Amino acid sequence: MRFLPVFLDLQAGPVLLVGAGELARVKLRLLGAANARVRWYAADGHHDVSGLETTDIARIELAEGDPLTADLGGVIAILCAGAGELGPAMSARARAVGLPVNVMDDLAHSTFIFPAIVDRGDVVVAVGTGGASPVVARRVRESVEAVLPSRIGDLAGFIGRWRKPIHDRIAEMPLRRRFWERVIDGPIGALVLAGRLNEAEAALHDISDPADFAGALASGQAEGRVTLVGAGPGDPDLLTVKALRALQDADIVFYDELVSSEILDRARRDASRVPVGRRVGKPGIGQAAINRLLIEAAKSGQRAVRLKGGDGFVFGRGGEEIEALREAGVAYSVVPGITAALGAAAEFEVPLTFRHEALRITFLTAHKAEDAEAVDWSVLTDEKMTIVVYMGMTAAPSVRDGLLAAGRSPHTPVGVFARVTRPDSQAAVGRLEDLPGLVEKIDGGPAVLIIGDVVAHSAPWLMQERLTREWRNQGWHAHNLNQVIAKLLEAAE
Known part of the structure; x- marks a missing residue:
């Protein structure tokens, strides 16, 4: 990852835009969507605002003069779109004073890039390819837009308004997270996504005990559980939707050594990761120790994922772990994975x-x-x-x-x-x-x-x-197919 995705508050100060034509207007429309204040130097001397919304135009300062000598006081970023030879020169000036700069389609002179964006109000999804292929980023964005609810931004705003009141009533962070998950995944979240915001507000207001709603134990601690997840044969795209959801909800992940780093990266960023597996010829911690770790994690209120390569019920000792969890009275569920035989068959x-x-x-x-x-x-x-x-x-x-x-x-x-x-x-x-x-x-x-x-x-x-x-x-002869392959490869070289 060369470019770290960040979200910049464009209302903190003016953005200096250098450029002209449709390329500049595209950037102006994008900046307008973020309610940015823009100081625009037209590279061709002509500030053509045709096609822009009136509200966007109101936030644009039509600047005159040479942008290479302009006052940069308070400017938070510099953009160049349709700027021609001014682009590299403005990049040098921006770098000299430590300002982030983007020169359109010019990675060498840019310190940040624009991702493909899915805008749902308070929910914004940014997709980037490190500048390598904007078309690929756009295709990914289209896929995200196809599955993302249109009112997901309303849901984020709804939670934002209630966040502090709930924080004051639920002190434990794991329990708060469980509360919001139940809200988002349950009827209240469905009401918001259906546009019935007043009903959702009333339903949340009527929850007399948020901790009890979140599923608290008598100790005030969130109830833990274990999910046995089959990671499949290695390709992270073969994870099921249910497996991805479990990884995103996990507080701690106990994983086998054969589970790839690409699959582990699908887990929640702040989830603890504990290696417990072994490979042939290498020692492991033992099945009894793994069972004990799973039980201890669940009884401490954590949501644990036991992540296994392939499928946990095909030579994965998933049955032994289920028996241990049953005996300990721990809640559990099983998410199947694609076993290696099926992966080999398909590939x-x-x-x-x-x-x-x-x-x-x-x-x-x-x-x-x-x-x-x-x-x-x-x-x-x-x-x-x-x-x-x-x-x-x-x-x-x-x-x-x-x-x-x-x-x-x-x-x-x-x-x-x-x-x-x-x-x-x-x-x-x-x-x-x-x-x-x-x-x-x-x-x-x-x-x-x-x-x-x-x-x-x-x-x-x-x-x-x-x-x-x-x-x-060719009239050649060989004793077996392996000799055939070897000879043909030799001839190809």
């Missing part, structure tokens, strides 16, 4: 089921070689069964040996899909007999192994087939 186009070919799926974990050796592989030999192995990279030789010994064909298609849905995702596909070698081609996990004929329908497999045909068209 690499692996249909986990396929009519007439794959009629069932088995999920298993074998994060240690000895676990894989203990599996009854004889029940996994059905050719119409897709097998998904979690945490199986280390156990790949045992997985292969177990399936081959049980009678599964050595030519069964398999795939190793690592870090699925993340920017550095990777796949290696081949035959069951070559499974350990495929794992060696992957630059680290986490990864899932998918075994079954469905892998032959995946995008990586079809790509390999195309490359193989190109190889054979």
Whole structure:
């Protein structure tokens, strides 16, 4: 992040605008929306105010003379739009006296930039791309405008008017926050958004005990709870809306090591973050300790999120945590996440089921070689069964040996899909007999192994087939597909 979003009070002093034409008028309209006082130096000497609102014109000082020698006393910012060669010169002058300056479409001479703005009165959303792509920022703004209630600004103003009276009646900050959440998410907030402001005012006035309304315990402390949230395989855009809401409401987040920083960034900024997970081969604090932390957080009145990679109920020990919370009498809820197998299937186009070919799926974990050796592989030999192995990279030789010994064909298609849905995702596909070698081609996990004929329908497999045909068209020969890929890559270099 190069540019930090800030909100500048444009009524604190005049803004000096240098420019002309429609570009200057666009800036004047924007400044007018913020009730700014503007001192405008027309670069072409012509102050054309056509198309501006009368109220905006009233706040514009039509300045004459050379802006390079103008008095900057009291000026809070300098803008250049349609200013031509005056832009860089004004930028140098602004920097010399420490004033923020924006030269339109000129990052080199700007110390701040204008974001795409969603204006809902007291609620303003600013979208920026660091000046790289205003069009992208505009598209994001359009998406936000499509889902943001038109009266959300009225709701913010309504809360602002009641904020101090409620603050005087509820001393504890967590309880105040709970109170306002119930107001916003409940019937009172709905009344404001429906334009029935008088009814909303009356309803809030009629709350005799705000602390009780917020859900206080006998101790006067807010009631805590735990939400088990599946973070999905890694792409933050795959979080559910309910997961995002839980992260935004959380006071504390207990997260696994595999949860990406991009997902953690979706949590409320002032929420505490506590790492509790572990990866294969690295020690963790233990499940009993995690359970204890969750219970302690909830009983202290906090809203805790237990954030797990993938889905907490697919080899994520979510069931154990639920049992501990039940026994402790702690309120809880569960938000499912996209498990790694589904993430791999979507990204690499692996249909986990396929009519007439794959009629069932088995999920298993074998994060240690000895676990894989203990599996009854004889029940996994059905050719119409897709097998998904979690945490199986280390156990790949045992997985292969177990399936081959049980009678599964050595030519069964398999795939190793690592870090699925993340920017550095990777796949290696081949035959069951070559499974350990495929794992060696992957630059680290986490990864899932998918075994079954469905892998032959995946995008990586079809790509390999195309490359193989190109190889054979050249009259070359190879012992396996991996040699084909290696040779073609060598030829490409």
